[in-house]
Amino acid sequence: MSKILIVEDYKDLSEFYQEFLEGDNLFTASDGEAAVALYKEHKPDVVLMDLKLPKKSGIDATKEIIQFDPKAKIIAITAYGSTIGSKALEAGAKEVLRKPVRFNELKEIIAKYKSI
Protein backbone atom coordinates (compact mmCIF):
# COMPACT_ATOMS: atom_id res chain seq x y z
CA MET A 1 0.00 0.00 0.00
CA SER A 2 1.44 3.36 -1.06
CA LYS A 3 0.94 6.72 0.58
CA ILE A 4 -0.52 9.22 -1.85
CA LEU A 5 -1.21 12.90 -1.25
CA ILE A 6 -4.00 14.36 -3.38
CA VAL A 7 -3.89 18.14 -3.67
CA GLU A 8 -6.96 19.42 -5.51
CA ASP A 9 -9.34 22.26 -4.68
CA TYR A 10 -12.16 21.14 -6.95
CA LYS A 11 -14.06 18.84 -4.61
CA ASP A 12 -15.63 16.60 -7.27
CA LEU A 13 -12.27 15.89 -8.89
CA SER A 14 -10.63 15.24 -5.54
CA GLU A 15 -13.39 12.74 -4.76
CA PHE A 16 -12.79 11.04 -8.08
CA TYR A 17 -9.06 10.67 -7.33
CA GLN A 18 -9.92 9.20 -3.94
CA GLU A 19 -12.25 6.65 -5.45
CA PHE A 20 -9.79 5.86 -8.22
CA LEU A 21 -6.94 5.32 -5.75
CA GLU A 22 -8.99 3.31 -3.30
CA GLY A 23 -6.76 0.76 -1.61
CA ASP A 24 -3.83 3.14 -1.17
CA ASN A 25 -3.22 5.19 1.96
CA LEU A 26 -4.62 8.56 0.92
CA PHE A 27 -4.19 12.10 2.28
CA THR A 28 -6.07 15.04 0.82
CA ALA A 29 -5.49 18.76 0.75
CA SER A 30 -7.46 21.50 -0.99
CA ASP A 31 -4.86 24.27 -0.74
CA GLY A 32 -1.10 24.65 -1.04
CA GLU A 33 -0.42 25.29 2.65
CA ALA A 34 -2.22 22.14 3.76
CA ALA A 35 -0.37 20.20 1.06
CA VAL A 36 3.04 21.22 2.41
CA ALA A 37 2.02 20.47 5.99
CA LEU A 38 0.64 17.04 5.08
CA TYR A 39 3.75 16.19 3.06
CA LYS A 40 6.05 17.06 5.97
CA GLU A 41 3.93 15.02 8.36
CA HIS A 42 3.44 11.87 6.27
CA LYS A 43 6.15 11.90 3.55
CA PRO A 44 3.88 10.29 0.94
CA ASP A 45 5.30 8.20 -1.92
CA VAL A 46 3.55 10.20 -4.63
CA VAL A 47 1.87 13.61 -4.75
CA LEU A 48 -0.83 14.59 -7.24
CA MET A 49 -0.57 18.38 -7.26
CA ASP A 50 -3.08 20.71 -8.86
CA LEU A 51 -1.28 23.95 -9.72
CA LYS A 52 -3.97 26.58 -9.25
CA LEU A 53 -4.75 26.48 -5.56
CA PRO A 54 -5.93 28.85 -2.84
CA LYS A 55 -3.65 30.13 -0.07
CA LYS A 56 -0.45 28.87 -1.66
CA SER A 57 -0.10 27.99 -5.36
CA GLY A 58 0.81 24.48 -6.51
CA ILE A 59 4.12 25.87 -7.80
CA ASP A 60 5.08 27.34 -4.42
CA ALA A 61 3.90 24.21 -2.61
CA THR A 62 6.03 22.10 -4.98
CA LYS A 63 9.08 24.30 -4.31
CA GLU A 64 8.64 23.99 -0.54
CA ILE A 65 8.14 20.25 -0.66
CA ILE A 66 11.22 19.79 -2.88
CA GLN A 67 13.24 21.96 -0.49
CA PHE A 68 12.15 19.72 2.36
CA ASP A 69 12.59 16.49 0.37
CA PRO A 70 14.48 16.78 -2.94
CA LYS A 71 13.38 13.25 -3.82
CA ALA A 72 9.65 14.00 -3.57
CA LYS A 73 7.71 12.53 -6.47
CA ILE A 74 5.30 15.26 -7.45
CA ILE A 75 3.04 14.89 -10.46
CA ALA A 76 1.68 18.29 -11.36
CA ILE A 77 -1.74 18.48 -12.95
CA THR A 78 -3.03 21.61 -14.65
CA ALA A 79 -5.74 22.87 -16.93
CA TYR A 80 -3.73 25.99 -17.73
CA GLY A 81 -1.29 24.90 -20.38
CA SER A 82 2.45 24.52 -20.52
CA THR A 83 3.54 27.95 -19.23
CA ILE A 84 2.52 27.03 -15.72
CA GLY A 85 3.54 23.43 -16.48
CA SER A 86 7.11 24.56 -17.20
CA LYS A 87 7.19 26.42 -13.91
CA ALA A 88 6.13 23.25 -12.12
CA LEU A 89 8.98 21.33 -13.75
CA GLU A 90 11.42 24.08 -12.77
CA ALA A 91 10.06 23.88 -9.21
CA GLY A 92 10.88 20.16 -9.14
CA ALA A 93 7.75 18.32 -10.29
CA LYS A 94 8.66 15.06 -12.01
CA GLU A 95 5.99 15.34 -14.61
CA VAL A 96 3.16 17.61 -15.70
CA LEU A 97 -0.20 16.27 -16.82
CA ARG A 98 -2.70 18.46 -18.61
CA LYS A 99 -6.37 18.33 -17.74
CA PRO A 100 -8.43 16.53 -18.73
CA VAL A 101 -6.02 13.74 -17.84
CA ARG A 102 -6.56 10.50 -19.75
CA PHE A 103 -7.60 7.74 -17.39
CA ASN A 104 -4.96 5.20 -18.44
CA GLU A 105 -2.25 7.85 -18.48
CA LEU A 106 -3.04 8.69 -14.87
CA LYS A 107 -3.05 5.02 -13.93
CA GLU A 108 0.28 4.41 -15.71
CA ILE A 109 2.02 7.43 -14.23
CA ILE A 110 0.94 6.75 -10.68
CA ALA A 111 2.02 3.12 -11.04
CA LYS A 112 5.36 4.26 -12.46
CA TYR A 113 6.16 6.61 -9.60
CA LYS A 114 4.93 4.17 -6.99
CA SER A 115 7.47 1.65 -8.27
CA ILE A 116 10.57 3.90 -8.45
Next chain:
Amino acid sequence: MDYWGNNVVSKNQEKAFDVLWDNTTYKAINTYREGKYAEAAELAKLSIDIAKKVYGNDSTKVAISMNNLSLIYDAQGKFEEAESLSVKALEIWENNLGSDDPDVATSLNNLAGIYVSRGKYKEAEPLYKRSLDIKQKTLGQNHLEIATGYNNLADLYRLEKKFNEAETLYRKAIEIFEHNKDPKNPDIGSALNNLAEIHKIKGQYTEALNLYKRAFEIWRSAYGPDHPDIATAINNIAGIYYLEGNYGEAEKLYREVLKIDEKSYGKNHHYHAMTFNNIALVKEGIGQYEEAESYFKEAFQISEKTLGEFHPSLVTFFNNLAGLYRAREQYEEAEFYFKKGLIILEKVFGTNNPDVAMAMLNLAEMYESQGRTDEAKRYSESAKSIFKKTLKSD
Protein backbone atom coordinates in the same frame (compact mmCIF):
# COMPACT_ATOMS: atom_id res chain seq x y z
CA MET B 1 -6.87 -33.91 -53.64
CA ASP B 2 -5.09 -30.70 -52.76
CA TYR B 3 -3.39 -28.14 -54.94
CA TRP B 4 -0.24 -30.26 -55.11
CA GLY B 5 -2.13 -32.57 -57.42
CA ASN B 6 -1.79 -35.80 -55.40
CA ASN B 7 -0.64 -37.17 -52.10
CA VAL B 8 2.52 -38.97 -53.21
CA VAL B 9 5.82 -37.10 -53.44
CA SER B 10 8.63 -38.54 -55.58
CA LYS B 11 12.39 -37.91 -54.98
CA ASN B 12 12.56 -35.39 -57.83
CA GLN B 13 9.47 -33.68 -56.61
CA GLU B 14 11.02 -33.59 -53.13
CA LYS B 15 14.09 -31.75 -54.45
CA ALA B 16 11.86 -29.35 -56.32
CA PHE B 17 9.80 -28.83 -53.18
CA ASP B 18 13.02 -28.25 -51.17
CA VAL B 19 13.83 -25.35 -53.47
CA LEU B 20 10.24 -24.19 -53.45
CA TRP B 21 10.12 -24.21 -49.61
CA ASP B 22 13.46 -22.36 -49.40
CA ASN B 23 12.35 -19.74 -51.90
CA THR B 24 8.89 -19.27 -50.44
CA THR B 25 10.27 -18.98 -46.91
CA TYR B 26 12.98 -16.54 -48.00
CA LYS B 27 10.40 -14.47 -49.88
CA ALA B 28 8.03 -14.48 -46.89
CA ILE B 29 10.82 -13.20 -44.61
CA ASN B 30 11.85 -10.47 -47.05
CA THR B 31 8.28 -9.36 -47.66
CA TYR B 32 7.77 -9.23 -43.88
CA ARG B 33 10.91 -7.11 -43.50
CA GLU B 34 9.55 -4.75 -46.15
CA GLY B 35 6.45 -4.34 -43.97
CA LYS B 36 4.08 -5.97 -46.50
CA TYR B 37 2.46 -8.13 -43.84
CA ALA B 38 -0.62 -9.39 -45.70
CA GLU B 39 1.49 -10.63 -48.61
CA ALA B 40 4.09 -12.07 -46.24
CA ALA B 41 1.36 -13.96 -44.34
CA GLU B 42 0.13 -15.63 -47.55
CA LEU B 43 3.68 -16.68 -48.42
CA ALA B 44 4.28 -18.02 -44.92
CA LYS B 45 1.04 -20.03 -45.07
CA LEU B 46 2.15 -21.48 -48.40
CA SER B 47 5.51 -22.31 -46.86
CA ILE B 48 3.74 -24.21 -44.01
CA ASP B 49 1.70 -26.18 -46.56
CA ILE B 50 4.79 -27.10 -48.55
CA ALA B 51 6.67 -28.14 -45.41
CA LYS B 52 3.78 -30.30 -44.17
CA LYS B 53 3.42 -31.97 -47.57
CA VAL B 54 7.11 -32.64 -48.13
CA TYR B 55 8.57 -33.12 -44.65
CA GLY B 56 5.56 -34.15 -42.58
CA ASN B 57 3.33 -32.32 -40.10
CA ASP B 58 5.83 -32.52 -37.23
CA SER B 59 8.96 -31.61 -39.13
CA THR B 60 11.31 -28.85 -38.02
CA LYS B 61 10.64 -26.97 -41.27
CA VAL B 62 6.94 -26.83 -40.41
CA ALA B 63 7.99 -25.31 -37.08
CA ILE B 64 10.19 -22.74 -38.85
CA SER B 65 7.36 -21.74 -41.20
CA MET B 66 4.85 -21.60 -38.36
CA ASN B 67 7.22 -19.45 -36.37
CA ASN B 68 7.59 -17.06 -39.31
CA LEU B 69 3.82 -16.78 -39.71
CA SER B 70 3.43 -16.17 -35.99
CA LEU B 71 5.88 -13.24 -36.18
CA ILE B 72 3.91 -11.79 -39.10
CA TYR B 73 0.64 -12.17 -37.18
CA ASP B 74 2.28 -10.50 -34.19
CA ALA B 75 3.25 -7.53 -36.39
CA GLN B 76 -0.32 -7.42 -37.72
CA GLY B 77 -1.71 -7.39 -34.20
CA LYS B 78 -3.33 -10.81 -34.62
CA PHE B 79 -1.96 -11.89 -31.28
CA GLU B 80 -4.19 -14.86 -30.59
CA GLU B 81 -3.31 -16.54 -33.89
CA ALA B 82 0.35 -15.62 -33.37
CA GLU B 83 0.41 -17.21 -29.92
CA SER B 84 -1.25 -20.44 -30.99
CA LEU B 85 1.16 -20.91 -33.94
CA SER B 86 4.19 -20.05 -31.83
CA VAL B 87 3.19 -22.57 -29.14
CA LYS B 88 2.83 -25.29 -31.80
CA ALA B 89 6.19 -24.39 -33.36
CA LEU B 90 7.90 -24.57 -29.97
CA GLU B 91 6.37 -27.96 -29.28
CA ILE B 92 7.66 -29.37 -32.59
CA TRP B 93 11.13 -27.91 -32.03
CA GLU B 94 11.39 -29.33 -28.52
CA ASN B 95 10.23 -32.79 -29.69
CA ASN B 96 12.66 -32.84 -32.62
CA LEU B 97 15.73 -31.11 -31.21
CA GLY B 98 15.49 -31.54 -27.44
CA SER B 99 14.87 -28.80 -24.93
CA ASP B 100 18.37 -27.25 -24.95
CA ASP B 101 18.80 -26.53 -28.64
CA PRO B 102 19.59 -22.91 -29.69
CA ASP B 103 16.61 -23.00 -32.09
CA VAL B 104 14.38 -23.84 -29.13
CA ALA B 105 15.85 -20.77 -27.42
CA THR B 106 14.91 -18.63 -30.43
CA SER B 107 11.42 -20.08 -30.43
CA LEU B 108 11.03 -19.40 -26.68
CA ASN B 109 12.16 -15.86 -27.29
CA ASN B 110 9.60 -15.34 -30.06
CA LEU B 111 6.75 -16.77 -27.99
CA ALA B 112 7.78 -14.54 -25.08
CA GLY B 113 7.65 -11.55 -27.45
CA ILE B 114 4.09 -12.48 -28.42
CA TYR B 115 3.11 -12.77 -24.75
CA VAL B 116 4.53 -9.28 -24.22
CA SER B 117 2.46 -7.98 -27.16
CA ARG B 118 -0.61 -9.49 -25.47
CA GLY B 119 0.30 -7.99 -22.11
CA LYS B 120 0.89 -11.47 -20.60
CA TYR B 121 4.05 -10.37 -18.85
CA LYS B 122 4.06 -13.14 -16.24
CA GLU B 123 4.03 -15.81 -18.95
CA ALA B 124 6.78 -14.05 -20.91
CA GLU B 125 9.40 -13.82 -18.14
CA PRO B 126 10.17 -17.55 -17.62
CA LEU B 127 10.41 -18.04 -21.39
CA TYR B 128 12.90 -15.20 -21.84
CA LYS B 129 14.91 -16.57 -18.90
CA ARG B 130 14.92 -20.13 -20.30
CA SER B 131 15.93 -18.82 -23.71
CA LEU B 132 18.77 -16.84 -22.17
CA ASP B 133 19.89 -19.85 -20.16
CA ILE B 134 20.06 -22.10 -23.26
CA LYS B 135 21.97 -19.45 -25.20
CA GLN B 136 24.45 -18.92 -22.36
CA LYS B 137 25.13 -22.68 -22.26
CA THR B 138 25.44 -23.10 -26.01
CA LEU B 139 26.93 -19.81 -27.18
CA GLY B 140 28.92 -18.60 -24.15
CA GLN B 141 28.46 -15.53 -21.95
CA ASN B 142 29.59 -12.85 -24.38
CA HIS B 143 27.74 -13.75 -27.55
CA LEU B 144 25.71 -10.96 -29.18
CA GLU B 145 22.58 -13.05 -28.82
CA ILE B 146 23.04 -12.98 -25.03
CA ALA B 147 23.03 -9.18 -25.23
CA THR B 148 19.80 -9.30 -27.25
CA GLY B 149 18.37 -11.69 -24.65
CA TYR B 150 19.25 -9.29 -21.81
CA ASN B 151 17.75 -6.45 -23.80
CA ASN B 152 14.46 -8.32 -24.29
CA LEU B 153 14.19 -9.24 -20.63
CA ALA B 154 15.05 -5.67 -19.64
CA ASP B 155 12.30 -4.35 -21.94
CA LEU B 156 9.87 -6.66 -20.16
CA TYR B 157 11.00 -5.42 -16.73
CA ARG B 158 10.62 -1.83 -17.95
CA LEU B 159 7.03 -2.58 -18.97
CA GLU B 160 6.46 -4.16 -15.56
CA LYS B 161 7.95 -1.03 -14.00
CA LYS B 162 10.79 -3.01 -12.41
CA PHE B 163 13.15 -0.23 -13.35
CA ASN B 164 16.18 -1.28 -11.30
CA GLU B 165 16.16 -4.82 -12.71
CA ALA B 166 15.75 -3.37 -16.21
CA GLU B 167 18.66 -0.98 -15.72
CA THR B 168 21.02 -3.79 -14.62
CA LEU B 169 20.18 -5.87 -17.68
CA TYR B 170 20.47 -2.99 -20.16
CA ARG B 171 23.93 -2.33 -18.75
CA LYS B 172 24.90 -5.99 -19.15
CA ALA B 173 23.65 -5.93 -22.76
CA ILE B 174 25.66 -2.79 -23.54
CA GLU B 175 28.80 -4.36 -21.99
CA ILE B 176 28.48 -7.39 -24.28
CA PHE B 177 27.89 -5.24 -27.36
CA GLU B 178 30.98 -3.23 -26.46
CA HIS B 179 32.98 -6.38 -25.73
CA ASN B 180 32.18 -7.59 -29.25
CA LYS B 181 33.66 -4.38 -30.66
CA ASP B 182 30.76 -3.78 -32.95
CA PRO B 183 30.28 -0.10 -32.22
CA LYS B 184 27.92 0.59 -35.11
CA ASN B 185 25.51 -2.21 -34.24
CA PRO B 186 22.12 -0.47 -34.05
CA ASP B 187 21.13 -2.83 -31.22
CA ILE B 188 23.59 -0.96 -28.94
CA GLY B 189 21.67 2.16 -29.88
CA SER B 190 18.43 0.49 -28.78
CA ALA B 191 19.91 -0.65 -25.46
CA LEU B 192 21.33 2.85 -24.80
CA ASN B 193 18.04 4.44 -25.77
CA ASN B 194 16.09 2.16 -23.45
CA LEU B 195 18.52 2.76 -20.59
CA ALA B 196 18.04 6.49 -21.20
CA GLU B 197 14.29 5.99 -20.80
CA ILE B 198 14.88 4.50 -17.35
CA HIS B 199 17.00 7.48 -16.30
CA LYS B 200 14.35 9.84 -17.69
CA ILE B 201 11.66 8.07 -15.67
CA LYS B 202 13.84 8.45 -12.57
CA GLY B 203 14.24 12.14 -13.33
CA GLN B 204 18.00 11.72 -13.97
CA TYR B 205 17.97 13.95 -17.02
CA THR B 206 21.74 14.45 -17.42
CA GLU B 207 22.36 10.70 -17.62
CA ALA B 208 19.34 10.28 -19.90
CA LEU B 209 20.55 13.01 -22.21
CA ASN B 210 24.06 11.51 -22.52
CA LEU B 211 22.65 8.08 -23.29
CA TYR B 212 20.13 9.42 -25.83
CA LYS B 213 22.99 11.25 -27.54
CA ARG B 214 25.11 8.10 -27.71
CA ALA B 215 22.14 6.18 -29.16
CA PHE B 216 21.67 8.93 -31.73
CA GLU B 217 25.34 8.75 -32.82
CA ILE B 218 25.22 4.97 -33.22
CA TRP B 219 21.95 5.00 -35.15
CA ARG B 220 23.22 7.80 -37.37
CA SER B 221 26.35 5.76 -38.21
CA ALA B 222 24.25 2.66 -38.83
CA TYR B 223 21.29 4.15 -40.72
CA GLY B 224 22.48 7.49 -42.11
CA PRO B 225 21.13 10.93 -41.18
CA ASP B 226 17.67 10.74 -42.75
CA HIS B 227 16.30 7.49 -41.34
CA PRO B 228 12.99 7.77 -39.42
CA ASP B 229 14.69 6.28 -36.31
CA ILE B 230 17.06 9.26 -36.32
CA ALA B 231 14.01 11.50 -36.04
CA THR B 232 12.90 9.45 -33.02
CA ALA B 233 16.37 9.76 -31.45
CA ILE B 234 16.40 13.54 -31.95
CA ASN B 235 12.87 13.76 -30.62
CA ASN B 236 13.98 11.99 -27.43
CA ILE B 237 16.87 14.41 -26.94
CA ALA B 238 14.53 17.36 -27.54
CA GLY B 239 12.14 15.94 -24.93
CA ILE B 240 14.87 16.07 -22.28
CA TYR B 241 15.80 19.64 -23.21
CA TYR B 242 12.12 20.53 -22.86
CA LEU B 243 11.92 18.90 -19.43
CA GLU B 244 15.07 20.77 -18.38
CA GLY B 245 13.55 24.04 -19.53
CA ASN B 246 16.10 24.43 -22.35
CA TYR B 247 13.42 25.55 -24.79
CA GLY B 248 15.79 27.01 -27.41
CA GLU B 249 17.57 23.68 -27.92
CA ALA B 250 14.31 21.75 -27.75
CA GLU B 251 12.74 23.85 -30.49
CA LYS B 252 15.85 23.64 -32.70
CA LEU B 253 15.78 19.85 -32.48
CA TYR B 254 12.03 19.57 -33.05
CA ARG B 255 12.59 21.49 -36.28
CA GLU B 256 15.25 18.92 -37.25
CA VAL B 257 12.69 16.20 -36.60
CA LEU B 258 10.24 17.98 -38.92
CA LYS B 259 12.84 18.04 -41.72
CA ILE B 260 13.68 14.34 -41.41
CA ASP B 261 10.05 13.24 -41.08
CA GLU B 262 9.12 15.34 -44.08
CA LYS B 263 11.61 13.39 -46.20
CA SER B 264 10.23 10.05 -44.97
CA TYR B 265 6.52 10.75 -44.75
CA GLY B 266 5.79 14.08 -46.47
CA LYS B 267 4.19 17.11 -44.80
CA ASN B 268 0.78 15.60 -44.24
CA HIS B 269 1.57 12.92 -41.72
CA HIS B 270 0.47 12.49 -38.14
CA TYR B 271 4.13 12.52 -37.00
CA HIS B 272 4.38 16.02 -38.40
CA ALA B 273 1.30 16.97 -36.42
CA MET B 274 2.82 15.59 -33.20
CA THR B 275 6.01 17.58 -33.74
CA PHE B 276 3.99 20.75 -34.38
CA ASN B 277 2.22 20.04 -31.11
CA ASN B 278 5.62 19.73 -29.35
CA ILE B 279 6.81 23.02 -30.85
CA ALA B 280 3.56 24.61 -29.71
CA LEU B 281 4.22 23.40 -26.16
CA VAL B 282 7.70 24.94 -26.29
CA LYS B 283 6.26 28.23 -27.61
CA GLU B 284 3.62 28.20 -24.89
CA GLY B 285 6.29 27.43 -22.30
CA ILE B 286 8.17 30.62 -23.21
CA GLY B 287 5.02 32.71 -23.39
CA GLN B 288 4.82 33.04 -27.19
CA TYR B 289 1.11 32.36 -27.14
CA GLU B 290 0.16 33.40 -30.64
CA GLU B 291 2.79 31.15 -32.20
CA ALA B 292 1.74 28.36 -29.86
CA GLU B 293 -1.89 28.81 -30.91
CA SER B 294 -1.01 28.62 -34.59
CA TYR B 295 1.17 25.48 -34.14
CA PHE B 296 -1.57 23.71 -32.16
CA LYS B 297 -4.01 24.58 -34.95
CA GLU B 298 -1.60 23.33 -37.60
CA ALA B 299 -1.23 20.09 -35.63
CA PHE B 300 -4.94 19.31 -35.51
CA GLN B 301 -5.53 20.43 -39.09
CA ILE B 302 -2.92 17.96 -40.36
CA SER B 303 -4.36 15.18 -38.24
CA GLU B 304 -7.91 15.95 -39.32
CA LYS B 305 -6.76 15.61 -42.93
CA THR B 306 -4.74 12.45 -42.42
CA LEU B 307 -6.63 10.60 -39.68
CA GLY B 308 -10.15 11.96 -40.11
CA GLU B 309 -12.24 14.35 -38.06
CA PHE B 310 -12.97 12.00 -35.19
CA HIS B 311 -9.65 10.32 -34.51
CA PRO B 312 -8.72 10.08 -30.79
CA SER B 313 -5.26 11.55 -31.50
CA LEU B 314 -6.96 14.87 -32.14
CA VAL B 315 -8.19 15.05 -28.56
CA THR B 316 -4.73 15.90 -27.20
CA PHE B 317 -4.31 18.75 -29.67
CA PHE B 318 -7.78 20.15 -28.92
CA ASN B 319 -7.23 19.91 -25.17
CA ASN B 320 -3.80 21.54 -25.41
CA LEU B 321 -5.25 24.43 -27.40
CA ALA B 322 -8.17 24.71 -24.99
CA GLY B 323 -5.70 24.78 -22.06
CA LEU B 324 -3.83 27.64 -23.74
CA TYR B 325 -7.09 29.58 -24.11
CA ARG B 326 -8.13 28.83 -20.56
CA ALA B 327 -4.81 30.12 -19.22
CA ARG B 328 -5.44 33.35 -21.16
CA GLU B 329 -9.01 33.50 -19.83
CA GLN B 330 -10.48 33.08 -23.33
CA TYR B 331 -13.20 30.88 -21.92
CA GLU B 332 -15.40 30.75 -24.99
CA GLU B 333 -12.59 29.32 -27.14
CA ALA B 334 -11.46 27.04 -24.31
CA GLU B 335 -14.97 25.64 -23.96
CA PHE B 336 -15.26 25.17 -27.74
CA TYR B 337 -12.09 23.05 -27.99
CA PHE B 338 -12.60 21.12 -24.73
CA LYS B 339 -16.05 20.21 -26.07
CA LYS B 340 -14.61 19.16 -29.45
CA GLY B 341 -12.32 16.77 -27.57
CA LEU B 342 -15.24 15.45 -25.53
CA ILE B 343 -17.35 14.84 -28.66
CA ILE B 344 -14.57 12.74 -30.22
CA LEU B 345 -14.13 10.70 -27.05
CA GLU B 346 -17.88 10.02 -26.88
CA LYS B 347 -17.98 9.09 -30.55
CA VAL B 348 -14.95 6.79 -30.40
CA PHE B 349 -15.33 5.18 -26.97
CA GLY B 350 -19.05 5.57 -26.25
CA THR B 351 -20.59 7.55 -23.42
CA ASN B 352 -19.67 5.11 -20.65
CA ASN B 353 -15.94 5.60 -20.73
CA PRO B 354 -13.70 7.01 -17.96
CA ASP B 355 -11.95 9.40 -20.37
CA VAL B 356 -15.34 10.84 -21.28
CA ALA B 357 -16.02 11.31 -17.57
CA MET B 358 -12.61 12.99 -17.05
CA ALA B 359 -13.35 15.40 -19.92
CA MET B 360 -16.77 16.19 -18.41
CA LEU B 361 -15.27 16.79 -14.99
CA ASN B 362 -12.73 19.13 -16.53
CA LEU B 363 -15.50 21.17 -18.16
CA ALA B 364 -17.44 21.12 -14.90
CA GLU B 365 -14.41 22.54 -13.07
CA MET B 366 -14.08 25.35 -15.63
CA TYR B 367 -17.80 26.18 -15.38
CA GLU B 368 -17.58 26.21 -11.60
CA SER B 369 -14.65 28.66 -11.73
CA GLN B 370 -16.76 30.90 -13.99
CA GLY B 371 -19.73 30.72 -11.63
CA ARG B 372 -21.78 28.68 -14.12
CA THR B 373 -22.91 26.37 -11.34
CA ASP B 374 -25.87 24.69 -13.08
CA GLU B 375 -23.75 23.56 -16.03
CA ALA B 376 -20.96 22.55 -13.67
CA LYS B 377 -23.37 20.42 -11.66
CA ARG B 378 -24.84 18.79 -14.77
CA TYR B 379 -21.44 17.76 -16.16
CA SER B 380 -20.10 16.71 -12.79
CA GLU B 381 -23.10 14.47 -12.11
CA SER B 382 -22.84 12.85 -15.53
CA ALA B 383 -19.13 12.23 -14.90
CA LYS B 384 -19.84 10.68 -11.49
CA SER B 385 -22.45 8.39 -12.94
CA ILE B 386 -19.99 7.18 -15.61
CA PHE B 387 -17.26 6.65 -13.01
CA LYS B 388 -19.66 4.62 -10.89
CA LYS B 389 -20.28 2.26 -13.80
CA THR B 390 -16.75 2.12 -15.18
CA LEU B 391 -14.58 2.17 -12.06
CA LYS B 392 -16.51 -0.70 -10.53
CA SER B 393 -16.14 -2.79 -13.65
CA ASP B 394 -12.45 -1.89 -14.16
